[in-house]
Amino acid sequence: MSKFKKDKKKSAPSVNTSSLPDIVFMLLFFFMVATTSKESDPTVKVVQPEGIRTTDMTPFKQRSEIDFLYLGKPRNAARADQFKLGYALFLDNVAQPDVNELYNTNAIKSWKLDKFESKPETMKKDIVDVITCIKADENAPSVLIFDIRKELQDIDALKVAYAVRDNSNL
Amino acid sequence: MAKREIPEINAGSMADIAFLLLIFFLVTTTMDRDKAWIRNIPKKIEVPIPPEPIEERNIMAIKANDANQLMVRGELMENPDNISEKILEFYRMNEQLSQAETESAAANPSHPGYNYPFYTRIDLNYIKAKKKEAEAAVDEADMNPNVDAEFVRFLQSIVDGWDDKKEALQFYGKPILPEISTQAHVRIEVKQKTNYGLFAKIHSEIEEAIFELRDATAKDLWGVSYKTISARVDTDDREKYATEFNQFDLLELLYPRRIIEVTPK
Known part of the structure; x- marks a missing residue:
């Protein structure tokens, strides 16, 4: 009756996998280009607040005209009481002896200046133009932000950026 | 010399190597970009x-207390999402008044x-x-030996400001x-224990309002969105995007982003 006879003996044809490396390479190149490596993992807990109409910091990062500092509660809760209001600063680790080192706001000046000095002469821009990006936890008290601003004002680093999670596209 | 056959290289492990690299980059990639104001x-x-x-009329005061309650221009505000509407109102209220209407409104409480x-x-x-x-003021200050050089520079910046305005007008x-009062500004007054979350929300609302104002005008005058203009200005390519730079300067003059953040005591 049926016109289509099933041939039970025939096994499935094997798939040609010779183009697999090409596909994988394509993916590989995409991720290689899209990757920006993180400076370091902060040892303070930071949950960023949300906001809209922000500026993308990536171009500044590529020209290394930006320093990041994190403000949050230390991951190791036992250390919290060493810091003002329980919130510690984590400074990105270029001119810093120990990655686990956490600071109060009074360390900002030397950190900023050290970072500034350690840059090669050809890449150096005026310190006024080096942005300081503050990544603060949403529950951090505002007074600490103003403490940071005051330290920066003293060394004439007059550009700050308040980091948030951008939800414009949601 | 006898022709020797070149042995074929086994490329089967190429995929493995590529996979290994792929997985490494997959793991280390962070797609979220750093966004900030x-x-x-x-x-x-x-x-x-x-x-x-x-x-008083030139201050758009946004205050927040230790319990994260908001007060905008003397009124309590429950929902921080409404700040941007208040800022729009602040900028737009007297924008359409003529010179004569402005004078009568200023005299009429x-x-x-x-x-x-x-x-x-x-x-x-x-x-x-x-x-x-302004130039006369600079000359006068220049002559006076008691005046600090910093102050002369400040006066000179006023002269330059008028040059910019001339270009923008052309x-x-x-x-x-129409130029909003040079005193008009947004003032953020937070207390010591106000959450950074609320502080950031205030900045977000200001940014939303400024965008709204500039975007509406950009669409009105040239039919382009402010997003496009600012993206091109961000490239820093003055020669290629001269028009956009002019548009941007004009919008900045019409709706300046003047923010004062008051240090909490």
Whole structure:
């Protein structure tokens, strides 16, 4: 009756996998280009607040005209009481002896200046133009932000950026 | 010489190597970009510049207390999402008034726009006169040996400001340019324990309002969105995007982003 006879003996044809490396390479190149490596993992807990109409910091990062500092509660809760209001600063680790080192706001000046000095002469821009990006936890008290601003004002680093999670596209 | 056959290289493990690299980059990639608002910290000044008294109507005060409650222009606000509407109102209330209407409104406390910043309608003659005035001030300060160089630079910046306005007016293409009171500003007053979350929300709302104002005008005048203009200005390519730079400067003049962040005591 049926016109289509099933041939039970025939096994499935094997798939040609010779183009697999090409596909994988394509993916590989995409991720290689899209990757920006993180400076370091902060040892303070930071949950960023949300906001809209922000500026993308990536171009500044590529020209290394930006320093990041994190403000949050230390991951190791036992250390919290060493810091003002329980919130510690984590400074990105270029001119810093120990990655686990956490600071109060009074360390900002030397950190900023050290970072500034350690840059090669050809890449150096005026310190006024080096942005300081503050990544603060949403529950951090505002007074600490103003403490940071005051330290920066003293060394004439007059550009700050308040980091948030951008939800414009949601 | 006998022709030798070149042995074929087994490329089967190529995929493995590529996979290995792929997985490494997959794991280390972070797709989220760092997004932030850039703000300027006022320069520390040694030479006090005589402060002008600021009229109440020119202050868009946004206050937040230790319990994260908001007060905007003297009114309690439950929902922080409404701040941007208040800022829009602040900018737009008196924008359409003519010079004569502005003068009568300024003298009449019952006018709805009495407590909002007024606009000055500036034309070319006004700019020229003001520039001359500013130049005279620079010359006078230059002659005076008691005046600090920093202060002369400050006066010179005023002269340059009038030059910028002249250019913006020419680009605007209309004889008269409405300029919001130079004192008008948004003032953020938070307390010591106000959450950074709320502080950031206030900045977000300001940014939303400024975007809205500039976007509406950009679409009105040139039919392009402010997003496009600012993206091109961000490239820093002045030669390629000269028009966009002019548009951007004009929008900045029409709706300046003046923010004062008051240090909590």
